[in-house]
Amino acid sequence: MKKTNQKWIASFALTVGLLAACGDDEQISKGAASDDYEITVGLSQSAGGTLVDIAHQEGYFEEEHISVNRVGFANSADGLNALQAGKIDVGLTFGTAGPLTFIANGSDFSIIGGHLEGGHPILTKKENAGQYTSLESYKGKKVGTIRIFTSDIVFRSALEDAGIDWKKDLEIVEFKTGSMLLEAVASGKVDVAVSANSFYAQAVDMGLEAVAWSNDLQEGHVCCRVVTRSELLADEDGEAYKRFLKALIRAERKKIEDPHSAVTAAKEYMKVDDKVINTIVNDSHSNYSSDPSREKVVQMWEQMKEIGYVENVDDIDVNEYVNIDLYEKALNELIKQYPDDAYYKDQLVRFNEQNI
The missing domain is CATH 3.40.190.10 (Periplasmic binding protein-like II)
Structure with a gap:
């Protein structure tokens, strides 16, 4: 400054x-x-x-x-x-x-x-969107995220609160950038992406669909x-x-x-x-x-x-x-x-x- x-x-x-x-x-x-x-x-x-x-x-x-x-x-x-x-x-x-x-x-x-508070989507391909109706739906899935994303903390905390062991009951794959994360879910390398609002425009353009939002998992969380x-x-x-x-x-x-x-x-x-x-x-x-x-x-x-x-x-x-x-x-x-x-x-x- x-x-x-x-x-x-x-x-x-x-x-x-x-x-x-x-x-x-x-x-x-x-x-x-x-x-x-x-x-x-x-x-x-x-x-x-x-x-x-x-x-x-x-x-x-x-x-x-x-x-x-x-x-x-x-x-x-x-x-x-x-x-x-x-x-x-x-x-x-x-x-x-x-x-x-x-x-x-x-x-x-x-x-x-x-x-910003809240506002981060969990994304998947449109044809798979109906599979995700609750936190139990992520069991056995390969979930992409980016470490130190706020949405990552919210997602893992919500799973733990629901009694789901995110280390054993699903596979979390970490990516370096939001673009890499979206490409992974679009190509099927992961089933869903715990993303951020800053990449939502790109996700929409790629035809991905939000199946949940970080606010759904923790109301009013800060980002x-x-x-x-x-x-x-x-x-x-x-x-x-x-x-x-x-x-x-x-x-x-x-x-x-x-x-x-x-x-x-x-x-x-x-x-x-x-x-x-x-x-x-x-x-x-x-x-x-x-x-x-x-x-x-x-x-x-x-x-x-x-x-x-x-x-x-x-x-x-x-x-x-x-x-x-x-x-x-x-x-x-x-x-x-x-x-x-x-x-x-x-x-x-x-x-x-x-x-x-």
């Missing part, structure tokens, strides 16, 4: 060799007027980041005097490795399980906000969190990141009041028709929320411990890695700016319920 004195530009890189490009200073766009801030945000190269894209489209970042450079990644692991290496400042669409796995392995990350390196928050008390969160809060409201804004914002990288885009970004299973939701983050951490996804972490207090102060400050500033607006006051009530 740095201050900049050049014209505001937001870029979205959809190139091969993203990590290398991300490390090349000449390929990083510069930002706004004097004393404005600039940060680089990593997100999904296949689906972008709905709230960030709306904030960019509506000019909220410019109004909050922050320049946001958007860089796409093929999977969460690559994005989080880039964050740890200092090649990006914020990870947006890398789930909850991903950042928590890195924290378990020693990364000093801070979760400062949210982006994509706004995550950064803790050290960056020491710079001017995290001012740049507070401004970033203010823009996301405003984008969340815009999406609620004008769902079509999410469609137009997504057209930058989803090369399908508006009807398909609307199905994805405004799907009823996906709840876009900028709130950090600390309680649900802690809940997922406990689930990861229970199923053995992370080990030897008893000395880690995950609460220390969830910073709720910046979001609260961002919300209070919006309340002060718009004192007659009930929306932001309602969000403060929600914040107090989910974080304190």
